[in-house]
Amino acid sequence: MDPESWGPTWRKWDGIDAAEAEARGIYAPVSALSDGAPGAVVIAPGDIRGTRLIPEKRGGACCGLDGADGPNVACLACGSAMATRIDDCSLWQAVWLAPGAVRSLSVGLRRVGPGPFRHALVRLPAARSPWVRTLLENLAQQRFPTIF
Template sequence: MVTAKVARVVLPDHADQKYGHGLLSGLLEPGTYAADPGDGRPWRPLQPPEPEEHGVRLQTYCITGPPDRIGIAPGDVRGTVFIPDRLGGCCCGWDGQDGPNLACAECGRPVATRVDDCGFWQAVWLEADAVRPVAVAGPVQRVMGWEELPRTPPVGQRGYWSPQWEAAVAVALAHLVVVSGGERVVVPDGPVAVALRRAIDILLPPGLPERHLGLAGPGLPATSEIALVPRHPQTGELWPCEAGAVVPLAADVWTYLAFHDERRLVPAAYGMPAGVRRDDPPPLLPNSLFRPGGQVFLNTLKRLTVVQPPWLQRICDRVKDRPYADPFW
């Protein structure tokens, strides 16, 4: 056994995201695992370039790996040892660029890669051809109902947008661009507009014809031509609806967009004690415009479209050629 008992969940949208230069938390919750299907392209291990004349080489990043890898939380790995000559890293930890760096403690076969360098979500990736699932006695994981969907706030304590939000919205944006057919999409006012309107207005052409986007899900019927629906965090199932087109969004982000009320209570005269007003914290406000993750957006487009029509290819080329331009920077 090389893992503790784990239950399957959906691969998070930020699995292949590189974010900032600080240490990030775990990609997956303890006791869970997720399969990475890859992006459909042939995969080859990263080959480090030859040193330059003065012994300096360009640092590159290899976030994705071979298809069908199994991701788990680092604390759930069992019975493995490090492979000393494969512990290459960039700064604060291991980035997995030298291939599997964990071996089975009994047979010595490489079985997994631990990634915990700065800017990478911490995880252990099991090699698909080195492990197999084993049934374990005990209670079966309970699948949460749609009314129990989690909720993740968009802004952290320091005023920065959540990187999970940037990745999840980037994935939804890629789906939305594809189903738009290259036509303008009208985004409703409110939190959805904060997340998507600016990007859509930049990427898609203005003018008629136009299509309309709206939220649909538990408690919200589909009323627009394109429905933004939650994706179940455990099963990956999309909320069923009869809209003409469906755009999936991570459940914890969807729930916040659908049901979070930004309005604050205003105390009526003599109706609220001063201590209550003092202890009521102000809402967390962002210190910049929201920007989806550009690389996550491009990676998702590659998974969605094998052959891209000319209008979509132009969008891809624009984002590739100008990765630090609006709406991604």
Template sequence: MRAGTHAVDPEPFGPPWRPWDEAEGEARGLFAPLASLSYGPAGMIVVAPGDTRGTVLIPERCDGDCYGVDGRDGSNLACARCGLEVGTRIDDCSLWQAVRLLPDAVRREETPGTFDEPVEGVPPVGPEGAWSLYWEAAIAEALAHLLAVSGGRVIALEDGLVAEVFRPALALLPPGPPHRNLALAGPGLPETDDIALVPRDPVTGRSWPHSGAADVVPVAAEVWTWLAFGHDPVTAPVSGVMPTGVLRDDPLPKRPRDLFRPAPDVFLHTLARLPAVRQPWLRAIYDRVSAAPWAGLAELAV
């Protein structure tokens, strides 16, 4: 979570855990098998760790890997004044840092989201030259929704960054000529009549209202802004006066070291909660990625 933001997780989180049960899973909106089902508290408020005040760790509940804490023992944060449990700190390798507050321990005030204010984009490549983890997670979520509305048919993509981040994983679809098109749509862009890639409001989580598209695929607003209005680096030399709109090549633009790989855990988490995953062709993709999640979606598509 970014500083100053929060989210509400409607699903149970943490212990106790029970083996997968298909009937119970579908009743909770899960349409593909998971390793286990959480029966912990639902509706937890997720914030950035630095946004919490007046809490202390509960030492006997601080187990984890790599000298971190992962919440495996349940709530590990308490109120510094009264000692009551207030939430769980997550801070371990391979996990997103966050604090999950118990819904009955804090008060939440709603803030309406209207897309009135422009959202600053997140660069796709970090200073170290690797793809942004935020992008890997956001595109993985959008990819699950995109596959669900594709009907198993090949999708044509806009050239540029959209194609660069989606095309490798879309090779999971059966081969053939494109039957559908994915296009960016949203504030400042024209509408599309097929599949619209639209921003998700960073405050409410709602998708940009788009009435013209046959299907809508939401993506994090910070990623959508960069996809829609960011600039691809210019790598070819230019002679004469620098034309308007051409980026300078000193310093050299940041380029990723390898192919883009959507986060497989986010992809599986999202896809398991979409009813379309019960279709045989999409369930086969789910099972394929589940069998080798750390291989990365890009390798699975080869």
């Protein structure tokens, strides 16, 4: 979660009052200033489900989505705009979830025991080599018994 006002949408520097920029801790001109809401959650594009892109909110990017037009991802169930996806050639791929449109829920994650990991290592081709198997066995017995 980003506590600062950061992320899409962006306002050009010539449209920003000097007092507003100074209140945000910006004292020298920058190309644009974020107009995003504080508290946005940023996730990878592959981690979002049950959504669709809003093509007419593509933004001004040359090759993809830049978030300049604000939220460009909608909920499949209700159709409400709820996030901004950024996916252009010069930008990091990210999905900024709008703080007023989403909420977090605990999903009860649990840690998997060491058994599945140990058995997966044995099936790897490299672990079939005698020297790698010896190394793994030594590590398991001496230093890292909970890992292997």
